[in-house]
Amino acid sequence: MLEKHTEVLEAVAIRFAGDSGDGMQLTGTQFTETTALAGNDLATFPDYPAEIRAPAGTIGGVSGFQLHLSSKDVFTPGDEPDVLVAMNPAALKVNLPDLKPGGILILNTEQFSDKNLERAGYKSNPLEDGSLAAYRVYPVDITGLTLKAIADVGLNQRAAVRCKNFFALGLAYWMFNRPLEHSIAWIEQTMAKKDALAAQANLKALKAGHAYGETAEIFTHSYVIPEAKIAPGKYKNITGNEGVALGLLAAMQLSGLDMFLGTYPITPATDILHHLSKYKHLGVKTFQAEDEIAGICSAIGAAYAGGLAVTTTSGPGLALKSEAMNLALMLELPLVIVNVQRGGPSTGLPTKTEQSDLMQALYGRNGESPIPVIAARSPGDCFDAAIEAVRIAIRSMTPVLLLTDGYLANGSEPWRIPKLDELPRIPVHFHTEPNGFQPYGRDDRLARPWAIPGTPGLEHRIGGLEKANLTGAVSYDGGNHELMCKLRAEKIRRIADIIPPTEVHGALDGDVLVVGWGGTYGAIRAGVDKLLGDGHRVAHVHLRHLNPLPADLGAVLHRFKKVLVPELNLGQLSHLLRDRYLIDAVSYNKVQGKPFKESEIARAVLAELERL
Amino acid sequence: MLEKHTEVLEAVAIRFAGDSGDGMQLTGTQFTETTALAGNDLATFPDYPAEIRAPAGTIGGVSGFQLHLSSKDVFTPGDEPDVLVAMNPAALKVNLPDLKPGGILILNTEQFSDKNLERAGYKSNPLEDGSLAAYRVYPVDITGLTLKAIADVGLNQRAAVRCKNFFALGLAYWMFNRPLEHSIAWIEQTMAKKDALAAQANLKALKAGHAYGETAEIFTHSYVIPEAKIAPGKYKNITGNEGVALGLLAAMQLSGLDMFLGTYPITPATDILHHLSKYKHLGVKTFQAEDEIAGICSAIGAAYAGGLAVTTTSGPGLALKSEAMNLALMLELPLVIVNVQRGGPSTGLPTKTEQSDLMQALYGRNGESPIPVIAARSPGDCFDAAIEAVRIAIRSMTPVLLLTDGYLANGSEPWRIPKLDELPRIPVHFHTEPNGFQPYGRDDRLARPWAIPGTPGLEHRIGGLEKANLTGAVSYDGGNHELMCKLRAEKIRRIADIIPPTEVHGALDGDVLVVGWGGTYGAIRAGVDKLLGDGHRVAHVHLRHLNPLPADLGAVLHRFKKVLVPELNLGQLSHLLRDRYLIDAVSYNKVQGKPFKESEIARAVLAELERL
Amino acid sequence: MTASVYPTVPATDPSLLSKKDFQTEVDPRWCPGCGDYSILAQVQRILPELGIPKEQIVFISGIGCSSRFPYYMNTYGMHSIHGRAPAIASGVKTLRPGLSVWVVTGDGDALAIGGNHFIHALRRNMDLKILMFNNRIYGLTKGQYSPTSEQGKKTKSSPAGAPDYPFNPISVALSAEATFVARAADIDAKGLPAVLERAARHKGSAYIEIYQNCPIFNDGAHDYLTDRKTKAEHELRLEHGKPLRFGANGEKGIALDTRMQPVVVDVATYGEDRLLVHDEQNDSLAYFLSRLVHPAFPTPVGVFRCVERPSYEQLVEDQLTAARERKVASVQDALEAGETWTVA
Amino acid sequence: MTASVYPTVPATDPSLLSKKDFQTEVDPRWCPGCGDYSILAQVQRILPELGIPKEQIVFISGIGCSSRFPYYMNTYGMHSIHGRAPAIASGVKTLRPGLSVWVVTGDGDALAIGGNHFIHALRRNMDLKILMFNNRIYGLTKGQYSPTSEQGKKTKSSPAGAPDYPFNPISVALSAEATFVARAADIDAKGLPAVLERAARHKGSAYIEIYQNCPIFNDGAHDYLTDRKTKAEHELRLEHGKPLRFGANGEKGIALDTRMQPVVVDVATYGEDRLLVHDEQNDSLAYFLSRLVHPAFPTPVGVFRCVERPSYEQLVEDQLTAARERKVASVQDALEAGETWTVA
Ligand SMILES: Cc1ncc(C[n+]2csc(CCOP(=O)(O)OP(=O)(O)O)c2C)c(N)n1
Ligand SMILES: Cc1ncc(C[n+]2csc(CCOP(=O)(O)OP(=O)(O)O)c2C)c(N)n1
Ligand code: SF4
Ligand code: SF4
Ligand SMILES: [Mg+2]
Ligand SMILES: [Mg+2]
Numbered sequence A, B: 001m002l003e004k005h006t007e008v009l010e011a012v013a014i015r016f017a018g019d020s021g022d023g024m025q026l027t028g029t030q031f032t033e034t035t036a037l038a039g040n041d042l043a044t045f046p047d048y049p050a051e052i053r054a055p056a057g058t059i060g061g062v063s064g065f066q067l068h069l070s071s072k073d074v075f076t077p078g079d080e081p082d083v084l085v086a087m088n089p090a091a092l093k094v095n096l097p098d099l100k101p102g103g104i105l106i107l108n109t110e111q112f113s114d115k116n117l118e119r120a121g122y123k124s125n126p127l128e129d130g131s132l133a134a135y136r137v138y139p140v141d142i143t144g145l146t147l148k149a150i151a152d153v154g155l156n157q158r159a160a161v162r163c164k165n166f167f168a169l170g171l172a173y174w175m176f177n178r179p180l181e182h183s184i185a186w187i188e189q190t191m192a193k194k195d196a197l198a199a200q201a202n203l204k205a206l207k208a209g210h211a212y213g214e215t216a217e218i219f220t221h222s223y224v225i226p227e228a229k230i231a232p233g234k235y236k237n238i239t240g241n242e243g244v245a246l247g248l249l250a251a252m253q254l255s256g257l258d259m260f261l262g263t264y265p266i267t268p269a270t271d272i273l274h275h276l277s278k279y280k281h282l283g284v285k286t287f288q289a290e291d292e293i294a295g296i297c298s299a300i301g302a303a304y305a306g307g308l309a310v311t312t313t314s315g316p317g318l319a320l321k322s323e324a325m326n327l328a329l330m331l332e333l334p335l336v337i338v339n340v341q342r343g344g345p346s347t348g349l350p351t352k353t354e355q356s357d358l359m360q361a362l363y364g365r366n367g368e369s370p371i372p373v374i375a376a377r378s379p380g381d382c383f384d385a386a387i388e389a390v391r392i393a394i395r396s397m398t399p400v401l402l403l404t405d406g407y408l409a410n411g412s413e414p415w416r417i418p419k420l421d422e423l424p425r426i427p428v429h430f431h432t433e434p435n436g437f438q439p440y441g442r443d444d445r446l447a448r449p450w451a452i453p454g455t456p457g458l459e460h461r462i463g464g465l466e467k468a469n470l471t472g473a474v475s476y477d478g479g480n481h482e483l484m485c486k487l488r489a490e491k492i493r494r495i496a497d498i499i500p501p502t503e504v505h506g507a508l509d510g511d512v513l514v515v516g517w518g519g520t521y522g523a524i525r526a527g528v529d530k531l532l533g534d535g536h537r538v539a540h541v542h543l544r545h546l547n548p549l550p551a552d553l554g555a556v557l558h559r560f561k562k563v564l565v566p567e568l569n570l571g572q573l574s575h576l577l578r579d580r581y582l583i584d585a586v587s588y589n590k591v592q593g594k595p596f597k598e599s600e601i602a603r604a605v606l607a608e609l610e611r612l
Numbered sequence C, D: 001m002t003a004s005v006y007p008t009v010p011a012t013d014p015s016l017l018s019k020k021d022f023q024t025e026v027d028p029r030w031c032p033g034c035g036d037y038s039i040l041a042q043v044q045r046i047l048p049e050l051g052i053p054k055e056q057i058v059f060i061s062g063i064g065c066s067s068r069f070p071y072y073m074n075t076y077g078m079h080s081i082h083g084r085a086p087a088i089a090s091g092v093k094t095l096r097p098g099l100s101v102w103v104v105t106g107d108g109d110a111l112a113i114g115g116n117h118f119i120h121a122l123r124r125n126m127d128l129k130i131l132m133f134n135n136r137i138y139g140l141t142k143g144q145y146s147p148t149s150e151q152g153k154k155t156k157s158s159p160a161g162a163p164d165y166p167f168n169p170i171s172v173a174l175s176a177e178a179t180f181v182a183r184a185a186d187i188d189a190k191g192l193p194a195v196l197e198r199a200a201r202h203k204g205s206a207y208i209e210i211y212q213n214c215p216i217f218n219d220g221a222h223d224y225l226t227d228r229k230t231k232a233e234h235e236l237r238l239e240h241g242k243p244l245r246f247g248a249n250g251e252k253g254i255a256l257d258t259r260m261q262p263v264v265v266d267v268a269t270y271g272e273d274r275l276l277v278h279d280e281q282n283d284s285l286a287y288f289l290s291r292l293v294h295p296a297f298p299t300p301v302g303v304f305r306c307v308e309r310p311s312y313e314q315l316v317e318d319q320l321t322a323a324r325e326r327k328v329a330s331v332q333d334a335l336e337a338g339e340t341w342t343v344a
Helices: A026-038 A090-096 A116-121 A140-152 A157-161 A164-175 A182-194 A196-215 A242-257 A269-275 A292-304 A315-331 A356-363 A381-396 A404-410 A478-498 A518-533 A553-558 A573-581 A598-612 B024-037 B089-098 B114-119 B142-153 B157-159 B166-177 B181-194 B196-217 B238-253 B271-274 B292-302 B314-329 B357-365 B383-397 B404-411 B478-498 B518-533 B553-558 B574-581 B599-611 C038-051 C068-072 C085-096 C106-115 C115-123 C167-177 C193-200 C228-234 C283-290 C312-326 C331-336 D036-050 D066-070 D085-095 D107-113 D114-124 D169-175 D191-201 D228-234 D284-290 D312-326 D331-336
Strands: A003-008 A013-021 A041-047 A063-068 A084-087 A104-108 A134-139 A221-224 A233-239 A259-263 A285-288 A306-311 A335-341 A373-376 A399-405 A412-416 A461-463 A510-517 A538-543 A545-547 A560-567 A585-589 B007-008 B012-017 B041-047 B062-070 B083-086 B104-108 B136-140 B221-224 B233-239 B259-263 B285-288 B308-313 B335-341 B373-375 B399-404 B412-416 B462-463 B511-516 B536-544 B545-546 B560-567 B584-589 C055-061 C076-079 C098-108 C129-135 C180-185 C206-209 C236-237 C251-255 C262-266 C299-306 C339-344 D059-061 D078-079 D098-104 D128-134 D181-184 D204-213 D235-237 D251-256 D262-266 D299-306 D342-344
Touching: A003 B181, A013 A026, A013 A090, A013 A164, A026 A063, A026 A182, A026 A233, A026 A412, A026 B083, A026 C129, A026 C339, A063 A090, A084 A090, A084 A164, A090 C106, A104 B462, A134 A399, A134 D107, A140 A157, A140 A164, A140 A196, A140 A518, A157 A196, A164 A196, A164 A221, A164 B511, A182 A196, A233 A242, A233 A404, A233 C038, A242 A259, A242 A269, A242 A306, A242 A335, A242 A404, A242 A412, A242 C312, A259 A269, A259 A292, A259 C085, A269 A285, A269 C167, A285 A292, A292 A306, A292 A335, A292 C085, A292 C115, A292 D235, A315 A335, A315 A356, A315 A399, A315 B314, A335 A381, A335 A404, A356 A373, A356 A545, A356 A573, A373 A381, A373 D235, A381 A399, A381 A478, A399 A404, A399 A518, A399 C106, A399 C312, A399 D128, A404 A518, A461 C068, A461 C098, A478 A545, A510 A518, A510 A553, A510 A573, A510 A598, A510 C206, A518 A538, A518 A560, A518 A598, A538 A553, A538 C228, A538 D235, A553 A560, A553 A573, A560 A598, A573 B574, A573 D078, A585 A598, B012 B024, B012 B089, B012 B166, B012 C180, B024 B041, B024 B062, B024 B166, B024 B233, B024 B412, B062 B089, B062 D284, B083 B089, B083 B166, B083 D235, B089 B104, B089 B114, B089 C228, B104 B166, B142 B157, B142 B166, B142 B196, B142 C299, B157 B196, B166 B196, B166 B221, B181 B196, B233 B238, B233 B357, B233 B404, B233 C068, B238 B271, B238 B308, B238 B335, B238 B383, B238 B404, B238 B412, B259 B271, B259 B292, B259 D085, B271 B285, B285 B292, B285 D085, B292 B308, B292 B314, B292 D085, B292 D114, B308 B314, B308 B553, B314 B335, B314 B357, B314 B399, B314 B462, B335 B383, B357 B373, B357 B399, B357 B545, B357 B574, B373 B383, B373 B574, B383 B399, B383 B478, B399 B404, B399 B518, B404 B511, B404 B518, B462 D066, B478 D312, B511 B553, B511 B574, B511 B599, B518 B560, B518 B574, B518 B599, B536 B553, B553 B560, B553 B574, B553 C193, B560 B574, B560 B599, B584 B599, B599 C339, C038 C129, C038 C193, C055 C236, C068 C076, C068 C098, C085 C098, C085 C115, C085 C129, C085 C312, C098 C115, C106 C115, C106 C167, C115 C129, C115 C167, C115 D114, C129 C193, C167 C180, C167 C206, C167 C283, C167 D169, C180 C193, C193 C206, C193 C299, C283 C299, C283 D284, D036 D066, D036 D128, D036 D191, D059 D066, D066 D078, D066 D098, D085 D114, D085 D128, D085 D312, D107 D114, D107 D128, D107 D169, D114 D128, D114 D169, D169 D181, D169 D204, D169 D284, D169 D299, D181 D191, D191 D204, D191 D299, D228 D235
Parallel strands: A003 A221, A013 A084, A084 A104, A104 A134, A259 A285, A259 A306, A306 A335, A335 A399, A373 A399, A461 C076, A510 A538, A510 A560, A560 A585, B007 B221, B012 B083, B083 B104, B104 B136, B259 B285, B259 B308, B308 B335, B335 B399, B373 B399, B462 D078, B511 B536, B511 B560, B560 B584, C055 C076, C055 C098, C098 C129, C129 C206, C180 C206, C236 C299, D059 D078, D059 D098, D098 D128, D128 D204, D181 D204, D235 D299
Antiparallel strands: A013 A063, A041 A063, A041 A412, A233 A412, A233 C339, A373 A545, B012 B062, B041 B062, B041 B412, B233 B412, B233 D342, B373 B545, C180 C299, C251 C262, D181 D299, D251 D262
């Protein structure tokens, strides 16, 4: 038997890719969970096909899952995978360009038939034509070996072939010295409940894959990634959509309010509805409305009635909600609007990520319409951002826009589960005193009282027409209108009072400051860290608050020679910074439905450094 | 008999004010037309009550009409009227603060009963308590004199009382030495058709009013405003809404296209629909849709089918149209969206003017969504702006947003009627050649071909998903998406090629440049002219094109020490200029549902001059 | 778990309420003679009789003359945006099923821009009382034809006559599965409060089409039905279980002809027992009645349909109760659910 | 006046068209077994028979699996935005009445977000052919309940069952005054092309509800009606002027009971002459038929209603013609109309 070596690596990125029917997302998730249990820091990137159901074996149908695991901090799923498992030619075709030169390539040879090669657009067989010479190629008949391993279970052919992803998983476990226990337990507990036979077969496939790595002559090396230093606590993986849902749940508890979600399904936001609809036992009411307008309007009704009111959507849906957002603003009711950004304009690239709704969030309504805007930076951070959105909405009696994006929404990362009783409560005060009640009176945050139906003596009428200061009666007075426009603006401005000082990562002053927002956090942080490691005087500021901006931001910006703003759009935050601070911010754009790579950020910053 | 003097004035501003039922708008219009025929330059400002029907005699029900006439160029209806005709106490209460110190006050004494005084919120009778000492007060029992004059016509009391506005008109005609002919002809031709008896009575009232001025002892002076130097031609008064309607009609003729308007009524835009629905004999099709979304969507359908497609709305309606505007952008079809701005946010001040939809126009859509935005500066200019919007839409195959506002829409001014055959044609080319047809191929303006249903061999499919360059097929390719986003942006940027060099009125460089857009034109021009007359180094630039901005604008701005941006909002254009040109533009705001006064502008500029 | 953040003030005593408790200090701003005044008066008249504490009543409207209604009701109220009142009211009701939630809307507000929310609220059987003031015109925007204006109507926006064929609002409400559907005229001092009260007591969505006169832009649209002189000939008062009779002395009736089409018959010669009998629970019959349209037929007023079906918010409450019984778990449990691991 | 800017290319000869002329090079992207495939095939089959030049046909859709339809039709087409296809199509048709305009939509697209445009297009009698693929689910967004899903349906967004009561789409279309209303199933190779062809030839709005199977998210929803084994028991084929009979040998029929409610009767014992007779022009009967719902009753398929009424775009054309006859004036005249004065 061949001697096998074990090599220690600091980090590795692995991508599983196959047809949409091949179960790559499940494979990726299993690998992720096992990796997390093994104590690595990690980040993942699931990549679904845009088409509903593209024909099997075609480029359009390729589904991928990338996982970056490390013994150090991990910020992104990794630019270029070190290992690519491709279950068919189309998966190879789509993903090979990303593979690191010299990377490991595990290919399911059974799928490399002439027909499949043609479907994937190959003129010749890459297994034979030498085009893969730059990689370490491991051709494995994954399908055949799986079928052999599970022959005695008695599944029909179609079901049997489906087990091949667990063979691949087993093989990957062997390669990275991961224990099988977690996946075995999952198969035996979760999968077995639905289909005992399939569970049995997958178990065998998993073990067979592992054994194949152990015994097959072609594999000479396996790898070990030591544990990372991770803050103690209880962890689980969450996607950004789960993070938002759980954050809202937590805010419900922290505020004591009843939750109401009014929404209409739209990719990639729908999962928030799916998640929240599961918490009926906690009192969450979800309302699947007839359209996005009814979604937000029902939430406005719930806010008026005293609920923790939420509506969720994505770009085109946000456009439809704009008129009603202004009603919420005029009514001065708390409301959280979650917008999961996707590729635009119009229907655009609905399954891809982008950061191009910032301007819409800030300005997309008639009249002077100041609404707080905040953004989440990672799947786990969606939890915190959702709580922050609720907190602002209630303290200032205002609609709040929370921006996430498709990358955060579907991506996942290990998340340290907080103890709710350690989080600050969200104070809520319902007005009950009829004496001197002024529907549009204000406290020192300029918030008006929340006086809900059912409270005796506070009967009052509100609406979308301009309101008289204090009384809230309809007023057509010009002076009052200007006063109210300014009060509404000032109310939002005062939210800056609770924004913590801007956190500058890296040099406190110096050459290039990289300013980002939202889901680009990981790539920017990793890119800047690399340059910091190389001794450059650069820094990174990542904005949670886009409106109002932090009070100290201008001062921070002016401490650097150059401000670089990488965005997955054509320069929206940079417009804002230029306007507000009159600095010649340089915009670095990518609008390809994909996140930044660390290397792209590093290269862009270097270019600016050179230009100084 | 008292001797009467005639004084020559350069200019005068007169305001008629009364209850909504008092016919002040008609009085104002008649005075305007007579004045125009007399050869004065003029500007008007009708001011309707915001309430549908406020109770008679109350502040809420006051309706006013102001007219500024001059022997020189007139840019605004005048800051402060020289003459106020107030038909009841409420009208006095509302309008007195605006009257010029020492101004003339004609009051209908019959209405100053205790009940009416109370309704208007007067504690004592201003006719008696000395509070009007600072004005030249002419108390006239207008109602009583009217009733006396028309007693023999035999109208019932209610109808008879209604004639009092024509008495007031006659009196005003006497005071400003205007001939009665025009109004007499109007009564005899137009009014008599509907109600012969009423016409007869109004004729008498008009003449009685005139005679009263001539004979009553209280009037000692009448005034003459000499003719202005006005470009030769045929004139009529048009409101901004008429201007838009006629401009679109002209564009229909100039392009040869069939016109389709898809819209939903909303104040203050509805009159465009009313106007256009009258031109069925010219082939105009108007579609009163079920809502604003259907309004724009039907127009998109018409554009696809090869029409001159238009949709009209106001702020909240524009918000509702945002999703569909992006569809038009993605389809790259020509479409004109007219937004008549009103007081916002939400329902806001629906009958009042404001300029606060600029940000919404520029940015209020999901994704990267570049749409050309242009603005009209005066009622008559609405005509030119509408043609310009159509021209841009067709040349660049793009939706175009035309911004007007409530002030322009309802205000009117004398307008020189152009000869259509002297205006440049709007070239239209429908693609017909199947060979090599690329639905998303582009010409040198980056416009794609307009290939309409009915054309054999060009059958093709378009939609809101991202399109592949050239073919227009659905494409999920990241690189293609970025390319298309940039192509769409560049297409709009290239429109700057046809924007004429920025016209700088006043100093070509110097101290303060005042930059405005839209309906503030008149006030800014008058204010700046005043300062220029006083020898200040100031200038005025008024932007028609807000997106793209004129290519030379940056250079112009940088020639001045300070840039002041007066706007009827909280600083929207100034955000844009700061962002684009990194100049510390100073925003001068007013958000009171009312236009700027010339004096406000002059004062604001002076303040900047002093600060230099 | 700490104390509820929600106010625990006791409800006021509804038996003390009278009409004037529902009037506000604001003077209504409708034109003189507008039918909205009489509707307001009737609503203010019946509310004290319902036994509902005033603070538990909410009026939500859209935009239009009719939609100014909440300003004149001394209850909780919202004058929202055009067409969206049913959606807003749905949120109020779903969150707080205990409130009595009313929607006031116009023919434009409910059937033009708001048509979709209107039919969806009805199909869900959301327990809302929807009062639609049908003046067959857009009043607030000063007189354009509405989705209930007759075809060919000349208005500011249709100088050559409206090319649109109108909706029959009762038909639309029925097809939207509304469980309570009725009609009354603004100045019908008997019929209007009667249907208002039945609607209020109905558990589920209740829709009332109120024929309303707009003296300014569409004067007299419903005169044939409200004018004392012509009323008897044109009004068909629906009564559950009673044959369909009308005329000054009930001398005329409605029957089916052999083609299953309605005919007006003389009761004496035709026989009362051959007349159609009203049945509020038969939805096809209700639809049939909605197709009786002036001038060929008398106009039915009263209750077209009234059936029981669980209301939306009740079903939601039931689901929550069932879920709570099935699963006892805290928010903390929810956070910790799923695959977790612990780093020490 | 210069020559028209519009192309003057002669129309192609429709008699040369065959099914494959309507196929595009793009492969349909629906799941294997999706009912959309068979609908596509039937539409491509009947179009060549209509005598319409291919370039004069336009397909407009919204968003949904169903709404990808235009990509696979080699005609003019637009895949627009969610719910708005009827409004877009209305603009196309009003501007160019000569075009044959088709709308393809889903139960979510037409009845959730697009409900309002749908009913307004129908009431206007806009000459559109509206094909609604009813799979009773949101397919594209991966399986949430739709406005036609049954109450209590468990989906991703309703794990405890949908609290919504569904629309009956035929009832809704009828109440929206649609002049042509029909139903067919995706794989009914006889019934579907028959109603498609009648719809195409109808002058005015034509609505067809097509029962469509979504094997991924709502498999078998219509099996009772499409499965050879159960079909005869559950399908009621409507034929104008014919009594309502069903069953393998037509042995069962539909009649009215004494409460004007439908009953299923045995034809032999009850008597064929006492059965209800279908009449496409009786709108109350059509509504009554729409209330025959599985499993209590057989499901009617075929044409529920077909009546003549001037179409919207025709009325508009007529108005333009009349206006042109009444008034000859140029755009220049319009500019110069009203009170003018001349400065020399
Ligand atoms: C989004 C939006 N679109 C249009 C309008 C303008 N608008 C206000 S009320 C109205 C129609 C009112 O008609 P109806 O509902 O019948 O009420 P009525 O005034 O007749 O009582 C319209 C078109 C608006 N306020 N908001
Ligand atoms: C404005 C907007 N809201 C929501 C969506 C998401 N969306 C796309 S299709 C769809 C429903 C599709 O259901 P249906 O019309 O029944 O079509 P099917 O996929 O079942 O054929 C939804 C909610 C969208 N594309 N746009
Ligand atoms: S316009 Fe008509 S509906 Fe509106 S308040 Fe006046 S009378 Fe009433
Ligand atoms: S999800 Fe359903 S409706 Fe959509 S393509 Fe697949 S089978 Fe057809
Ligand atoms: Mg109305
Ligand atoms: Mg569906």
